[in-house]
Amino acid sequence: MKVAALKAPGGLDKIVIEERPDPRPGPGEVLVRVRASSLNFHDYAVVAGIIKTPDGRIPMSDGAGEVVEVGAGVSVFKPGDKVLSTFFPHWEAGLPAVERMAAVPGDGADGFAAELVAMPAEAFTRQPEGWSFAEAATLPCAALTAWRALVVEARIKPGDVVLTQGTGGVSIFALQLAKAMGARVVATSSSAEKLARLKALGADHLINYKEEPEWGRAAAAWSKGGVDAVVEIGGAGTMSQSITAARLGGHISLIGVLAGWAGEISTATVMAKNITIKGVTVGSKQEQREMIAAVEATGIRPVIDRSFPLEGIAAAFEHQIAQRHFGKICLEF
Structure with missing residues (x-):
């Protein structure tokens, strides 16, 4: 699979496009074909080296895609389901807690600047009905x-x-x-x-x-x-x-x-x-479910300024830095 990886110590010139072996889902995991991501200030802080990450980290906290395979014990999703990432995969509901706010994709763990990801099923919710992958990818953080x-x-x-x-x-x-x-x-x-x-x-x-x-x-x-x-x-x-x-x-x-x-x-x-x-630092998985129900009920649709391919991830961040955008900047691949 193709990924965008960040080489230490960070910087837009340290983002490289490379090939890595396709992951396989373990017990309790789903294999997701990522179709879109969206840029947040948090992602820029990672790629700029403001937030330090290990060499080779795959950035991007937000991801939307489709399930292609499920691991043993997974019943909540099936192949073909359209899923959406969560910013805090371990925060199911309730108040913020240190252990609930760990392993943020693209920061504490590899993120969604990859064609395939294998992650616990609990790290995802459904997408809003009828939304494109790019539209859905604007939701988990912003x-x-x-x-x-x-x-x-x-x-x-x-x-x-x-x-x-x-x-x-x-x-x-x-x-x-x-x-x-x-x-x-x-x-x-x-x-x-x-x-x-x-x-x-x-x-x-x-x-x-x-x-x-x-x-x-x-x-x-x-x-x-x-x-x-x-x-x-x-x-x-x-x-x-x-x-x-x-x-x-x-x-x-x-x-x-x-x-x-x-x-x-x-x-x-x-x-x-x-x-x-x-x-306020994003929110829980339960709050994401409630928000998805709300945008479906009200008809709200995200404002997307522009989309870039995975290979254009550095250019996408340059567009963000220039503050020329109105709304969300996405990656689609």
């Missing part, structure tokens, strides 16, 4: 993160106001999920063109953060007292504005650090406004 941030943690309801940042995969899924649940959405971007596309997806209020540096104040003013939930992807560089934007008793889901790993925040404001700040 969509589930947005789902857990808004539905599980913030518990948004119809009439709530949600603030999203930018036009990456998590932010667009958050916009779509919020609208499907009857919430209003304030969306930010630095691009007028991208803001127009966010409007077309249903955003109720748009803020160009380059033109409006105090966008937190603007969001609070539009929502007449502050937003109910923020999907915070920037981290330290944007957190102060998110705190300003939040209402009394509001909820901030911290899911990214794209604008800084550490920095000062107004703890006094957090305290005075009784804001909940909750770190």
